[in-house]
Amino acid sequence: MSWSDALTKALPLLHALERSGHEAVFVGGCVRDTLSGRALKDVDIATSAEPEEVIAAFPNTIPTGLQHGTVTVVHEKETYEVTTFRTESAYEKFRRPSQVQFVKSLDEDLLRRDFTINSMAMRADGTVYDPFGGQRDLRSGLLRCVGDPDARLQEDALRIVRAVRFASGFHLRIALRTWRAVLRHRHLLAHIAMERIGLELDKMVGGRDPARAAAYLAVSGMLHDTKEGLPQTLLDAAERYRARRKLRGDAASAAESRMLAAIQAVQALDGIEDRWAAICCALGFKEGQAAQLFAVLRYSTARSSQLTAVTAIHQDMLECPSLNEDTRRKWTGTILGRGKSAAIQWLRLVEAIPVLSPADLDQSGYLAQLKEWKQGMQASTNKELAIKGTDLLAIRKEPSGPWLGKLLGELLQAVALGELPNEKQALLQAAADAAPSHFQRPADEGEST
Numbered sequence: 001m002s003w004s005d006a007l008t009k010a011l012p013l014l015h016a017l018e019r020s021g022h023e024a025v026f027v028g029g030c031v032r033d034t035l036s037g038r039a040l041k042d043v044d045i046a047t048s049a050e051p052e053e054v055i056a057a058f059p060n061t062i063p064t065g066l067q068h069g070t071v072t073v074v075h076e077k078e079t080y081e082v083t084t085f086r087t088e089s090a091y092e093k094f095r096r097p098s099q100v101q102f103v104k105s106l107d108e109d110l111l112r113r114d115f116t117i118n119s120m121a122m123r124a125d126g127t128v129y130d131p132f133g134g135q136r137d138l139r140s141g142l143l144r145c146v147g148d149p150d151a152r153l154q155e156d157a158l159r160i161v162r163a164v165r166f167a168s169g170f171h172l173r174i175a176l177r178t179w180r181a182v183l184r185h186r187h188l189l190a191h192i193a194m195e196r197i198g199l200e201l202d203k204m205v206g207g208r209d210p211a212r213a214a215a216y217l218a219v220s221g222m223l224h225d226t227k228e229g230l231p232q233t234l235l236d237a238a239e240r241y242r243a244r245r246k247l248r249g250d251a252a253s254a255a256e257s258r259m260l261a262a263i264q265a266v267q268a269l270d271g272i273e274d275r276w277a278a279i280c281c282a283l284g285f286k287e288g289q290a291a292q293l294f295a296v297l298r299y300s301t302a303r304s305s306q307l308t309a310v311t312a313i314h315q316d317m318l319e320c321p322s323l324n325e326d327t328r329r330k331w332t333g334t335i336l337g338r339g340k341s342a343a344i345q346w347l348r349l350v351e352a353i354p355v356l357s358p359a360d361l362d363q364s365g366y367l368a369q370l371k372e373w374k375q376g377m378q379a380s381t382n383k384e385l386a387i388k389g390t391d392l393l394a395i396r397k398e399p400s401g402p403w404l405g406k407l408l409g410e411l412l413q414a415v416a417l418g419e420l421p422n423e424k425q426a427l428l429q430a431a432a433d434a435a436p437s438h439f440q441r442p443a444d445e446g447e448s449t
C-alpha cells in the first residue's frame with residue numbers, strides 16, 4: 001500500500017501513543033480517502049489513551065473538546081485531532097450525543113460511526129482494520145450504514161444528508177435498508193441547523209457527481225423537511241423530478257429536458273461557485289429566490305450577492321435572445337448594475353453549458369458578439385473611468401452628495417455604450433455641461449427612440 005504524504009507525516013503521532021502503551025490508529029475520512037486514492041483533507045486519529053494521557057504524550061497540544069475526548073496535537077506545523085475511543089448515548093434532539101463514554105475497544109468506537117466506508121481504521125504498519133466491510137462496499141459501489149440504519153440516522157439526523165453526499169461523491173448506490181431508513185426518518189432534518197445542511201450541500205455541489213446528489217435529494221423528498229424553507233422553485237423542481245423520475249425525451253417538456261440536461265452538465269464546471277450559479281440558472285431562479293436560498297443555507301453575504309447577481313443576469317438575458325440595440329443596452333446596464341465579474345461569470349457558464357442559454361438563440365454568434373462587446377467596452381466600473389469623483393467635486397464646486405454617484409454612473413453608462421470617449425477632458429466637459437439632477441448624456445439629445 002502506498003502511504004500518502006499526509007499519513008506519513010502523521011505517523012510519529014501513532015508511534016508516540018504506542019510507545020506510551022496505548023493503541024492508536026488513523027480513522028474515518030482519511031482512511032476512506034486513502035483507500036479510494038483521493039487527496040486527504042485532514043488526518044484524524046483515534047486512540048485508547050484518555051485525553052490527559054494524550055496531553056502527556058505530546059509537547060504541544062490544545063484541549064479542543066475534552067468532554068468529547070478530543071485533543072488537538074500540533075506536530076510540524078500541522079494540527080491533528082486525536083480522539084479517545086468512545087461510545088455515544090442519549091442523543092439530544094437527533095443531533096448530538098449528550099453523553100460519551102470513553103472505552104478501550106476500537107471495535108466499539110467504530111460501531112458508533114455512520115457508514116461502513118467511514119468506519120475503517122488504519123494501523124501504523126499500514127494494515128487496515130475493517131470490521132464492517134467498508135472496503136468491499138467501496139469496491140462494489142454501495143453506501144451502507146454501520147449496523148442498524150434506523151438507529152444510526154436517528155442518532156444524528158445530519159447523516160440523512162451525509163448519505164446523499166457520500167453516495168454522490170463516491171459514485172455509490174444507497175443500500176436498500178439504508179435508503180428505507182432515509183425515507184423513514186427524513187422528517188428529523190427539521191432538528192438540524194441550516195448551517196450544517198448548507199455545508200453538506202456545498203460538498204455535494206463541489207463533489208464528483210452533483211447530478212446524482214440532485215436526483216437523490218429530489219427522489220427522497222428530503223428538501224421539504226429542513227428547519228427553514230428552501231425556495232419554492234427548488235421544491236417544485238424536486239417534486240416534478242420525483243413524480244416523473246424518468247423524465248426523458250417526449251415524456252418531459254422541452255423546458256424540463258433542458259433543465260435536466262443543464263443539471264447533468266454542471267459537473268463540467270471546475271469551480272464550486274460556477275456550479276452553484278449554473279444550478280440557480282438551470283432551475284430558473286429569480287433573483288430573490290437565489291438570495292433566499294443562500295441566506296437560508298447561511299452562506300456569506302459576499303458569496304450570496306455574487307451568485308444572486310449571476311442569477312439575475314441570466315433572467316435578464318433570457319428576455320433578450322438576439323443581439324439588437326435593446327439587448328446591447330440591456331447588457332451594458334447589466335454589466336454596470338450587476339458588476340463585471342458577475343457578467344463574466346455568467347458568460348463562462350453559458351459557454352460551458354450552452355443548454356443554459358435561451359432555446360432559440362444562435363448560441364455561438366450571440367455569445368461571441370456579447371464577448372466582443374464586453375471586451376470592447378472602454379469602462380465597465382467607476383474605477384476604469386478616466387475621471388474620479390474628486391475631479392467632479394473640483395469642477396462642480398458643490399459639496400458631495402447623491403448627485404456625485406448619479407453623475408459618475410451616467411458618465412460611466414455613456415462611456416460603456418460608446419457615446420463618450422473615456423478621456424478625462426471629454427468627461428470633464430460633459431460633467432461641466434450637465435445640470436446636477438438632470439444630467440444628460442450628449443448622445444441622448446439626438447436619440448430618436
Ligand SMILES: Nc1ccn([C@@H]2O[C@H](COP(=O)(O)OP(=O)(O)OP(=O)(O)O)[C@@H](O)[C@H]2O)c(=O)n1
Pocket residue numbers: 027028029030041042112113114115118119156158159162
Ligand atoms: N454525523 C457523523 C459525522 C461523522 N461521523 C464519523 O466521524 C468521521 C469524521 O467526520 P467528518 O470529519 O465530518 O467527515 P469525514 O468522514 O472526515 O469526511 P469529510 O472530511 O470529507 O467531510 C466520519 O468519517 C465518521 O466516521 C459519524 O459517524 N457521523
